Amino acid sequence: MSHRIIFHIDVNSAYLSWEAVHRLQHGDTLDLRTVPSVVGGDPVTRHGIVLTKSIPAKKYDIQTGESIFSAKAKCPELIIVPPNYSLYMQCSRAFGDILREYSPQVEQYSIDEYFLDFTQMGRLHNDPVATAYMIKDRIKEELGFTVNVGVSTNKLLAKMASELKKPDRVHTIFPHEMADKMWILPIEELFMVGRATAKKLRSRAINTIDALAHADLKWVKLFL
Template identity: 50%
Template sequence: MGIIFHIDVNSAYLSWTAVKLLKEAAKDEKKIDIRNIPAIIGGDREKRHGIVLAKSISAKKFGIVTGEPIANALQKCPNILIVPPEHGYYNEQSHKLMNLLRTFTPDIEQVSVDECYMDFSGIQNEYPSPLACAYKIKDTVKEKLGFTVNVGISDVKVLAKMASDFTKPDKVHTLYRREIKEKMWQLPVEELYMAGKSSVNTLHKLGIYNIGQLATSLNIFWRRT
Protein backbone atom coordinates (compact mmCIF):
# COMPACT_ATOMS: atom_id res chain seq x y z
CA MET A 1 0.00 0.00 0.00
CA GLY A 2 1.50 3.35 -1.07
CA ILE A 3 1.82 6.34 1.24
CA ILE A 4 1.01 9.81 -0.07
CA PHE A 5 1.91 13.18 1.45
CA HIS A 6 -0.02 16.36 0.75
CA ILE A 7 2.13 19.42 1.41
CA ASP A 8 0.36 22.76 1.71
CA VAL A 9 1.83 26.18 2.53
CA ASN A 10 0.06 27.80 5.47
CA SER A 11 -1.79 30.85 4.13
CA ALA A 12 0.70 30.98 1.26
CA TYR A 13 0.36 34.53 -0.04
CA LEU A 14 0.43 35.99 3.46
CA SER A 15 3.31 33.76 4.59
CA TRP A 16 5.41 34.56 1.53
CA THR A 17 4.71 38.27 1.90
CA ALA A 18 5.65 38.08 5.59
CA VAL A 19 9.01 36.49 4.72
CA LYS A 20 9.74 39.23 2.20
CA LEU A 21 8.78 42.06 4.54
CA LEU A 22 10.89 40.63 7.35
CA LYS A 23 13.92 40.42 5.05
CA GLU A 24 13.41 43.98 3.88
CA ALA A 25 13.23 45.14 7.50
CA ALA A 26 16.21 43.07 8.64
CA LYS A 27 17.94 46.12 10.15
CA ASP A 28 14.79 47.59 11.61
CA GLU A 29 14.36 47.04 15.34
CA LYS A 30 10.59 47.30 14.95
CA LYS A 31 10.15 44.35 12.63
CA ILE A 32 6.56 43.16 12.41
CA ASP A 33 5.60 39.70 11.27
CA ILE A 34 2.23 40.13 9.57
CA ARG A 35 1.44 36.49 10.33
CA ASN A 36 1.06 37.52 13.98
CA ILE A 37 -1.29 40.48 13.55
CA PRO A 38 -4.66 41.03 11.83
CA ALA A 39 -3.57 41.19 8.19
CA ILE A 40 -4.79 40.20 4.75
CA ILE A 41 -3.42 40.03 1.24
CA GLY A 42 -5.41 41.53 -1.61
CA GLY A 43 -7.51 44.54 -2.48
CA ASP A 44 -7.24 48.28 -2.03
CA ARG A 45 -8.10 49.95 1.30
CA GLU A 46 -8.85 53.41 -0.13
CA LYS A 47 -11.06 52.13 -2.94
CA ARG A 48 -12.45 49.32 -0.75
CA HIS A 49 -12.09 47.18 -3.84
CA GLY A 50 -10.97 43.59 -4.34
CA ILE A 51 -11.20 40.39 -2.33
CA VAL A 52 -9.28 38.69 0.47
CA LEU A 53 -6.71 36.36 -1.08
CA ALA A 54 -5.13 35.27 2.20
CA LYS A 55 -5.55 36.06 5.88
CA SER A 56 -3.62 35.73 9.12
CA ILE A 57 -4.88 33.64 12.02
CA SER A 58 -5.59 36.89 13.88
CA ALA A 59 -7.73 38.09 10.97
CA LYS A 60 -9.62 34.81 10.97
CA LYS A 61 -10.61 35.48 14.61
CA PHE A 62 -12.54 38.51 13.37
CA GLY A 63 -14.56 36.26 11.08
CA ILE A 64 -12.69 37.24 7.93
CA VAL A 65 -12.70 34.53 5.28
CA THR A 66 -10.74 34.03 2.07
CA GLY A 67 -12.64 35.21 -0.99
CA GLU A 68 -14.83 37.80 0.71
CA PRO A 69 -14.84 41.47 -0.43
CA ILE A 70 -12.33 43.83 1.14
CA ALA A 71 -15.21 46.08 2.17
CA ASN A 72 -16.63 43.29 4.32
CA ALA A 73 -13.24 42.62 5.91
CA LEU A 74 -12.88 46.30 6.82
CA GLN A 75 -16.28 46.27 8.48
CA LYS A 76 -15.19 43.35 10.64
CA CYS A 77 -11.77 44.80 11.46
CA PRO A 78 -11.35 48.48 10.45
CA ASN A 79 -7.67 48.62 11.44
CA ILE A 80 -6.61 45.47 9.62
CA LEU A 81 -3.37 45.65 7.63
CA ILE A 82 -3.94 45.21 3.88
CA VAL A 83 -1.01 44.29 1.67
CA PRO A 84 -1.37 44.11 -2.14
CA PRO A 85 -0.45 40.80 -3.78
CA GLU A 86 2.78 40.20 -5.72
CA HIS A 87 2.10 37.20 -7.93
CA GLY A 88 5.52 37.19 -9.56
CA TYR A 89 7.15 36.91 -6.15
CA TYR A 90 4.73 34.16 -5.13
CA ASN A 91 5.70 32.16 -8.21
CA GLU A 92 9.36 32.51 -7.23
CA GLN A 93 8.61 31.20 -3.73
CA SER A 94 6.60 28.35 -5.20
CA HIS A 95 9.55 27.30 -7.39
CA LYS A 96 11.87 27.42 -4.39
CA LEU A 97 9.52 25.21 -2.41
CA MET A 98 9.10 22.63 -5.14
CA ASN A 99 12.84 22.52 -5.82
CA LEU A 100 13.50 21.95 -2.11
CA LEU A 101 10.90 19.17 -1.95
CA ARG A 102 12.51 17.46 -4.94
CA THR A 103 15.69 17.09 -2.88
CA PHE A 104 13.70 14.55 -0.88
CA THR A 105 12.21 12.75 -3.89
CA PRO A 106 11.50 13.59 -7.54
CA ASP A 107 8.05 12.01 -7.20
CA ILE A 108 6.22 15.32 -6.79
CA GLU A 109 2.86 16.24 -8.32
CA GLN A 110 2.30 19.97 -8.04
CA VAL A 111 -1.41 20.82 -8.05
CA SER A 112 -1.30 24.56 -7.36
CA VAL A 113 1.15 27.34 -6.60
CA ASP A 114 1.26 26.38 -2.92
CA GLU A 115 0.50 22.66 -2.69
CA CYS A 116 1.62 19.32 -4.02
CA TYR A 117 1.45 15.58 -3.50
CA MET A 118 4.56 13.56 -2.74
CA ASP A 119 4.90 9.79 -3.17
CA PHE A 120 6.71 8.42 -0.12
CA SER A 121 7.19 4.95 -1.65
CA GLY A 122 10.54 5.63 -3.29
CA ILE A 123 12.19 6.95 -0.11
CA GLN A 124 10.52 4.81 2.56
CA ASN A 125 13.74 2.91 3.27
CA GLU A 126 15.52 6.16 4.13
CA TYR A 127 13.28 7.01 7.09
CA PRO A 128 12.05 5.08 10.13
CA SER A 129 8.45 6.07 9.38
CA PRO A 130 6.32 8.35 7.17
CA LEU A 131 5.87 10.65 10.18
CA ALA A 132 9.62 11.02 10.59
CA CYS A 133 9.97 12.02 6.94
CA ALA A 134 7.03 14.43 7.10
CA TYR A 135 8.45 16.22 10.14
CA LYS A 136 11.84 16.43 8.42
CA ILE A 137 10.22 18.02 5.38
CA LYS A 138 8.17 20.46 7.46
CA ASP A 139 11.12 21.55 9.56
CA THR A 140 13.46 21.85 6.57
CA VAL A 141 11.04 24.14 4.73
CA LYS A 142 10.72 26.35 7.80
CA GLU A 143 14.48 26.48 8.38
CA LYS A 144 15.57 27.11 4.79
CA LEU A 145 12.69 29.12 3.34
CA GLY A 146 11.26 30.90 6.38
CA PHE A 147 7.61 29.88 6.02
CA THR A 148 5.59 26.94 7.32
CA VAL A 149 3.71 24.09 5.72
CA ASN A 150 1.26 21.45 6.84
CA VAL A 151 1.85 17.86 5.76
CA GLY A 152 -1.04 15.42 5.49
CA ILE A 153 -0.27 11.69 5.28
CA SER A 154 -2.55 8.97 3.98
CA ASP A 155 -2.91 5.97 1.70
CA VAL A 156 -5.39 7.97 -0.45
CA LYS A 157 -4.79 11.34 -2.07
CA VAL A 158 -8.04 12.97 -1.03
CA LEU A 159 -7.53 11.92 2.59
CA ALA A 160 -3.95 13.24 2.56
CA LYS A 161 -5.35 16.60 1.43
CA MET A 162 -7.99 16.58 4.15
CA ALA A 163 -5.33 15.70 6.73
CA SER A 164 -3.23 18.70 5.72
CA ASP A 165 -6.27 20.90 6.45
CA PHE A 166 -6.48 19.77 10.07
CA THR A 167 -5.05 22.02 12.81
CA LYS A 168 -2.69 24.70 11.45
CA PRO A 169 -0.03 26.02 11.11
CA ASP A 170 3.24 24.05 10.94
CA LYS A 171 1.66 20.65 11.64
CA VAL A 172 1.79 17.03 10.47
CA HIS A 173 -1.39 14.93 10.49
CA THR A 174 -2.32 11.43 9.35
CA LEU A 175 -5.67 10.34 7.96
CA TYR A 176 -5.42 6.75 6.78
CA ARG A 177 -8.56 4.92 5.67
CA ARG A 178 -8.56 3.03 8.96
CA GLU A 179 -8.65 6.38 10.82
CA ILE A 180 -11.68 7.86 9.05
CA LYS A 181 -14.22 7.01 11.73
CA GLU A 182 -12.00 8.19 14.56
CA LYS A 183 -10.78 11.43 13.00
CA MET A 184 -13.50 12.48 10.55
CA TRP A 185 -16.90 11.50 11.80
CA GLN A 186 -17.08 14.22 14.46
CA LEU A 187 -16.17 16.96 11.95
CA PRO A 188 -18.87 19.22 10.46
CA VAL A 189 -19.96 18.25 6.94
CA GLU A 190 -18.55 21.51 5.58
CA GLU A 191 -15.08 20.10 6.28
CA LEU A 192 -15.55 17.52 3.54
CA TYR A 193 -13.36 18.18 0.51
CA MET A 194 -15.39 19.83 -2.27
CA ALA A 195 -18.45 20.29 -0.04
CA GLY A 196 -20.08 23.45 -1.37
CA LYS A 197 -22.32 25.89 0.48
CA SER A 198 -25.45 24.68 -1.33
CA SER A 199 -24.74 21.03 -0.55
CA VAL A 200 -24.00 21.80 3.09
CA ASN A 201 -27.26 23.78 3.42
CA THR A 202 -29.19 20.85 1.94
CA LEU A 203 -27.59 18.42 4.37
CA HIS A 204 -28.39 20.71 7.31
CA LYS A 205 -32.04 20.78 6.24
CA LEU A 206 -31.97 16.97 6.39
CA GLY A 207 -30.62 17.11 9.93
CA ILE A 208 -27.11 16.08 8.92
CA TYR A 209 -24.46 18.23 10.58
CA ASN A 210 -21.36 16.08 10.85
CA ILE A 211 -19.56 13.60 8.63
CA GLY A 212 -20.51 10.65 10.83
CA GLN A 213 -24.20 11.41 10.40
CA LEU A 214 -23.72 11.60 6.64
CA ALA A 215 -21.81 8.29 6.56
CA THR A 216 -24.50 6.58 8.63
CA SER A 217 -27.28 7.98 6.44
CA LEU A 218 -25.56 6.80 3.26
CA ASN A 219 -25.00 3.36 4.76
CA ILE A 220 -28.71 3.06 5.61
CA PHE A 221 -29.61 4.24 2.10
CA TRP A 222 -27.43 1.67 0.37
CA ARG A 223 -28.74 -1.11 2.58
CA ARG A 224 -32.30 -0.22 1.61
CA THR A 225 -31.45 -0.17 -2.07
Protein backbone atom coordinates in the same frame (compact mmCIF):
# COMPACT_ATOMS: atom_id res chain seq x y z
CA MET B 1 6.12 -0.42 1.74
CA SER B 2 3.08 -2.65 1.28
CA HIS B 3 0.65 0.23 0.64
CA ARG B 4 0.73 3.71 -0.82
CA ILE B 5 1.94 6.61 1.29
CA ILE B 6 0.88 10.05 0.11
CA PHE B 7 1.81 13.43 1.59
CA HIS B 8 -0.19 16.60 1.08
CA ILE B 9 1.84 19.72 1.82
CA ASP B 10 -0.07 22.97 2.22
CA VAL B 11 1.40 26.41 3.00
CA ASN B 12 -0.26 28.12 5.97
CA SER B 13 -1.92 31.38 4.78
CA ALA B 14 0.32 31.22 1.74
CA TYR B 15 0.20 34.67 0.16
CA LEU B 16 0.32 36.41 3.51
CA SER B 17 3.12 34.18 4.82
CA TRP B 18 5.18 34.77 1.69
CA GLU B 19 4.62 38.52 1.93
CA ALA B 20 5.60 38.50 5.60
CA VAL B 21 8.83 36.57 5.01
CA HIS B 22 9.77 38.74 2.03
CA ARG B 23 9.23 41.95 3.98
CA LEU B 24 11.15 40.72 7.02
CA GLN B 25 14.05 39.72 4.77
CA HIS B 26 14.07 43.25 3.34
CA GLY B 27 14.17 45.14 6.63
CA ASP B 28 10.60 45.32 7.90
CA THR B 29 10.25 44.77 11.64
CA LEU B 30 6.54 43.92 11.62
CA ASP B 31 5.59 40.31 10.90
CA LEU B 32 2.25 40.45 9.07
CA ARG B 33 1.41 37.00 10.42
CA THR B 34 1.21 38.35 13.99
CA VAL B 35 -1.32 41.15 13.38
CA PRO B 36 -4.72 41.45 11.66
CA SER B 37 -3.75 41.61 8.00
CA VAL B 38 -4.89 40.44 4.58
CA VAL B 39 -3.56 40.16 1.07
CA GLY B 40 -5.88 41.39 -1.65
CA GLY B 41 -7.40 44.38 -3.36
CA ASP B 42 -6.21 47.96 -3.19
CA PRO B 43 -5.34 49.32 0.27
CA VAL B 44 -6.03 52.92 -0.83
CA THR B 45 -9.36 52.58 -2.64
CA ARG B 46 -10.44 49.52 -0.59
CA HIS B 47 -11.64 47.84 -3.76
CA GLY B 48 -11.20 44.12 -4.43
CA ILE B 49 -11.49 41.05 -2.23
CA VAL B 50 -9.57 39.26 0.51
CA LEU B 51 -7.32 36.58 -1.01
CA THR B 52 -5.82 35.34 2.26
CA LYS B 53 -5.81 36.46 5.87
CA SER B 54 -3.64 36.17 8.96
CA ILE B 55 -4.70 34.07 11.94
CA PRO B 56 -5.29 37.24 14.04
CA ALA B 57 -7.61 38.53 11.27
CA LYS B 58 -9.78 35.43 11.66
CA LYS B 59 -10.78 36.66 15.13
CA TYR B 60 -12.70 39.46 13.40
CA ASP B 61 -14.60 36.94 11.26
CA ILE B 62 -12.88 38.18 8.12
CA GLN B 63 -13.52 35.69 5.32
CA THR B 64 -11.54 34.81 2.23
CA GLY B 65 -13.45 36.21 -0.74
CA GLU B 66 -15.22 39.04 1.08
CA SER B 67 -14.72 42.63 -0.02
CA ILE B 68 -11.83 44.68 1.30
CA PHE B 69 -14.37 47.35 2.27
CA SER B 70 -16.29 44.86 4.42
CA ALA B 71 -13.13 43.47 6.01
CA LYS B 72 -11.93 46.96 6.91
CA ALA B 73 -15.31 47.71 8.48
CA LYS B 74 -14.93 44.67 10.74
CA CYS B 75 -11.37 45.62 11.72
CA PRO B 76 -10.45 49.30 11.18
CA GLU B 77 -6.78 48.64 12.02
CA LEU B 78 -6.55 45.87 9.40
CA ILE B 79 -3.37 45.98 7.32
CA ILE B 80 -4.07 45.44 3.61
CA VAL B 81 -1.30 44.29 1.29
CA PRO B 82 -1.72 44.17 -2.51
CA PRO B 83 -0.83 40.81 -4.09
CA ASN B 84 2.59 40.16 -5.62
CA TYR B 85 2.13 37.12 -7.84
CA SER B 86 5.70 36.95 -9.14
CA LEU B 87 6.91 36.62 -5.54
CA TYR B 88 4.37 33.88 -4.85
CA MET B 89 5.50 31.88 -7.87
CA GLN B 90 9.11 32.07 -6.67
CA CYS B 91 8.13 30.85 -3.20
CA SER B 92 6.02 28.05 -4.66
CA ARG B 93 8.90 26.82 -6.80
CA ALA B 94 11.31 27.01 -3.86
CA PHE B 95 9.29 24.75 -1.63
CA GLY B 96 8.49 22.43 -4.53
CA ASP B 97 12.24 22.03 -5.08
CA ILE B 98 12.68 20.88 -1.48
CA LEU B 99 9.91 18.31 -1.88
CA ARG B 100 11.58 16.81 -4.95
CA GLU B 101 14.57 15.92 -2.80
CA TYR B 102 12.33 13.40 -1.02
CA SER B 103 10.54 11.85 -3.99
CA PRO B 104 10.60 12.16 -7.78
CA GLN B 105 6.81 11.85 -7.77
CA VAL B 106 5.67 15.34 -6.79
CA GLU B 107 2.45 16.83 -8.15
CA GLN B 108 1.60 20.51 -7.82
CA TYR B 109 -2.08 20.82 -6.94
CA SER B 110 -2.15 24.62 -6.66
CA ILE B 111 0.31 27.45 -6.11
CA ASP B 112 0.54 26.61 -2.40
CA GLU B 113 -0.18 22.85 -2.36
CA TYR B 114 1.69 19.77 -3.48
CA PHE B 115 1.11 16.03 -3.30
CA LEU B 116 4.16 13.83 -2.80
CA ASP B 117 4.10 10.06 -3.40
CA PHE B 118 6.34 8.54 -0.75
CA THR B 119 5.48 4.91 -1.51
CA GLN B 120 8.77 3.90 -3.11
CA MET B 121 11.00 5.98 -0.85
CA GLY B 122 11.06 3.65 2.16
CA ARG B 123 14.54 2.39 1.31
CA LEU B 124 15.87 5.92 1.85
CA HIS B 125 13.54 7.18 4.58
CA ASN B 126 12.11 4.42 6.76
CA ASP B 127 9.52 6.41 8.71
CA PRO B 128 7.11 8.49 6.59
CA VAL B 129 5.79 10.50 9.54
CA ALA B 130 9.32 11.36 10.69
CA THR B 131 10.10 12.39 7.11
CA ALA B 132 6.99 14.59 7.04
CA TYR B 133 8.28 16.40 10.12
CA MET B 134 11.69 16.72 8.47
CA ILE B 135 10.14 18.33 5.38
CA LYS B 136 7.99 20.68 7.46
CA ASP B 137 10.95 21.82 9.55
CA ARG B 138 13.27 22.24 6.55
CA ILE B 139 10.78 24.50 4.78
CA LYS B 140 10.40 26.60 7.93
CA GLU B 141 14.15 26.86 8.56
CA GLU B 142 15.29 27.40 4.97
CA LEU B 143 12.41 29.39 3.48
CA GLY B 144 10.93 31.06 6.56
CA PHE B 145 7.28 30.04 6.23
CA THR B 146 5.27 27.20 7.72
CA VAL B 147 3.34 24.34 6.16
CA ASN B 148 1.00 21.60 7.27
CA VAL B 149 1.73 18.08 6.08
CA GLY B 150 -0.99 15.45 5.87
CA VAL B 151 0.02 11.79 5.58
CA SER B 152 -2.20 8.92 4.47
CA THR B 153 -2.72 6.18 1.89
CA ASN B 154 -4.46 8.33 -0.74
CA LYS B 155 -4.77 11.96 -1.81
CA LEU B 156 -8.18 12.60 -0.26
CA LEU B 157 -7.19 11.44 3.21
CA ALA B 158 -3.80 13.16 3.01
CA LYS B 159 -5.49 16.45 2.09
CA MET B 160 -8.07 16.05 4.85
CA ALA B 161 -5.23 15.39 7.31
CA SER B 162 -3.36 18.54 6.31
CA GLU B 163 -6.51 20.58 7.01
CA LEU B 164 -6.63 19.56 10.67
CA LYS B 165 -5.23 21.89 13.33
CA LYS B 166 -2.94 24.61 11.94
CA PRO B 167 -0.32 26.03 11.60
CA ASP B 168 3.02 24.21 11.36
CA ARG B 169 1.70 20.70 11.99
CA VAL B 170 1.95 17.13 10.73
CA HIS B 171 -1.22 15.03 10.86
CA THR B 172 -2.14 11.53 9.75
CA ILE B 173 -5.49 10.08 8.76
CA PHE B 174 -4.84 6.46 7.93
CA PRO B 175 -7.90 4.30 7.21
CA HIS B 176 -7.97 2.91 10.75
CA GLU B 177 -7.98 6.50 12.10
CA MET B 178 -10.91 7.77 10.05
CA ALA B 179 -13.57 7.16 12.69
CA ASP B 180 -11.68 9.10 15.36
CA LYS B 181 -10.19 11.90 13.26
CA MET B 182 -12.42 12.41 10.22
CA TRP B 183 -15.95 11.16 10.80
CA ILE B 184 -16.46 13.54 13.71
CA LEU B 185 -15.89 16.60 11.49
CA PRO B 186 -18.75 18.83 10.26
CA ILE B 187 -19.93 17.92 6.77
CA GLU B 188 -18.60 21.26 5.42
CA GLU B 189 -15.05 20.11 6.10
CA LEU B 190 -15.23 17.18 3.69
CA PHE B 191 -13.12 18.00 0.64
CA MET B 192 -15.23 19.17 -2.33
CA VAL B 193 -18.38 19.73 -0.25
CA GLY B 194 -19.30 23.35 -0.91
CA ARG B 195 -21.88 25.56 0.75
CA ALA B 196 -24.76 24.55 -1.51
CA THR B 197 -24.09 20.83 -1.10
CA ALA B 198 -23.61 21.17 2.65
CA LYS B 199 -26.96 22.97 2.92
CA LYS B 200 -28.72 20.13 1.08
CA LEU B 201 -27.05 17.51 3.26
CA ARG B 202 -27.86 19.32 6.49
CA SER B 203 -31.49 19.66 5.43
CA ARG B 204 -31.57 15.82 5.51
CA ALA B 205 -29.87 15.70 8.95
CA ILE B 206 -26.51 14.76 7.46
CA ASN B 207 -24.44 17.04 9.65
CA THR B 208 -21.15 15.16 9.92
CA ILE B 209 -18.85 13.18 7.66
CA ASP B 210 -19.80 10.13 9.72
CA ALA B 211 -23.48 10.59 8.86
CA LEU B 212 -22.69 10.83 5.16
CA ALA B 213 -20.37 7.81 5.27
CA HIS B 214 -23.18 5.69 6.69
CA ALA B 215 -26.01 7.09 4.55
CA ASP B 216 -27.55 5.11 1.72
CA LEU B 217 -25.78 6.22 -1.46
CA LYS B 218 -28.86 5.86 -3.67
CA TRP B 219 -30.87 8.05 -1.28
CA VAL B 220 -28.16 10.72 -1.18
CA LYS B 221 -28.01 10.84 -4.99
CA LEU B 222 -31.72 11.64 -5.13
CA PHE B 223 -31.28 15.12 -3.67
CA LEU B 224 -27.77 16.07 -4.74
